[in-house]
Amino acid sequence: MSPPLLSLLGIHHHRHPVESQSPFKAMMTTQAIGNLDHPALAPYKTMKAQHDHHQQGIFVAEGEKIVRRLLETNFTVKSVLLPEKWLESFRPLIEPRPEMVEVFIAEKEVLERLIGFSMYQGVLAVGVIPAPARLEEILETAPKPRFFVAVDGLNNSENMGVLVRNCTAFGVQALIQGETSSSPYMRRAVRSSMGTIFRLPVVETVCLAHTLRALRDLGIHTVAAHPHTDKRYLSQARLDGDCCIVFGSEGYGLSPEVLASCDEAVAIPMANNVDSLNVGSASAVFCYEAARQRNRA
Numbered sequence: 176m177s178p179p180l181l182s183l184l185g186i187h188h189h190r191h192p193v194e195s196q197s198p199f200k201a202m203m204t205t206q207a208i209g210n211l212d213h214p215a216l217a218p219y220k221t222m223k224a225q226h227d228h229h230q231q232g233i234f235v236a237e238g239e240k241i242v243r244r245l246l247e248t249n250f251t252v253k254s255v256l257l258p259e260k261w262l263e264s265f266r267p268l269i270e271p272r273p274e275m276v277e278v279f280i281a282e283k284e285v286l287e288r289l290i291g292f293s294m295y296q297g298v299l300a301v302g303v304i305p306a307p308a309r310l311e312e313i314l315e316t317a318p319k320p321r322f323f324v325a326v327d328g329l330n331n332s333e334n335m336g337v338l339v340r341n342c343t344a345f346g347v348q349a350l351i352q353g354e355t356s357s358s359p360y361m362r363r364a365v366r367s368s369m370g371t372i373f374r375l376p377v378v379e380t381v382c383l384a385h386t387l388r389a390l391r392d393l394g395i396h397t398v399a400a401h402p403h404t405d406k407r408y409l410s411q412a413r414l415d416g417d418c419c420i421v422f423g424s425e426g427y428g429l430s431p432e433v434l435a436s437c438d439e440a441v442a443i444p445m446a447n448n449v450d451s452l453n454v455g456s457a458s459a460v461f462c463y464e465a466a467r468q469r470n471r472a
Contacts, residue, residue, distance in 0.1 A: 244370030308376035325351035336367025337455030343371035345462035353383030401440035414465035
């Protein structure tokens with residue numbers, strides 16, 4: 176894709192450092208936690224400092240299923256923290272990895288003292304946020320009809336994670352993260368996504384409205400999920416071709432500039448005494464309808 180078009184798309188690249196991976200197998204290191212001040216444990220001690228982690232280009236995955244899903248990807252993993260009873264079941268996932276992974280062993284009581292709150296399973300890992308996906312490459316390689324979701328001003332991490340899970344469940348090919356939205360790699364977002372964020376390409380844009388207008392110029396139908404419209408309902412929207420569905424925040428919805436950059440705005444029909452759904456629920460309804468139409472086509 177030509178450089179001028181990349182500029183039109185408003186895409187921001189290489190926000191996070193990319194760590195190279197050696198083709199040679201690296202043995203994992205295993206150690207019991209004796210000193211809670213070990214430097215490598217710092218991300219676990221500051222789990223509530225999600226924005227600091229994001230600035231460092233790392234994220235924390237928590238929970239047995241989510242950590243397993245992380246280890247099954249080619250994401251760079253810095254360390255794993257778990258009780259000894261989990262070690263042997265995780266060893267086959269850790270040992271073959273190309274990067275050196277520090278494995279810290281701690282029983283539940285020590286682990287909770289380290290992180291500062293109670294956990295049910297006590298399995299955590301620190302991963303490296305990958306470089307943003309390149310929208311121009313996705314446009315060239317994604318099977319048609321292409322299916323994207325964009326978010327504008329979405330800063331609730333739990334809702335972001337649920338939206339990511341819905342996107343993955345219904346075949347969305349990329350998430351376009353607007354400049355006013357929080358990262359889907361925030362700890363609570365990763366947890367709410369149940370690790371599905373590891374399978375969804377994320378594109379970061381410096382101007383979502385600009386990117387949406389460029390997508391329209393490429394023939395991709397942009398649809399605003401907008402509850403305050405009585406002109407068109409979801410069942411009337413054509414979502415079986417190339418499309419991008421745009422979601423806003425619960426409190427403020429879509430910005431006027433982003434709304435004006437979409438081809439149309441559609442709403443989910445609801446009873447008169449309900450004015451909206453949260454973005455997690457709305458994204459499930461929209462993405463299901465798109466998948467239904469596409470499977471029928």
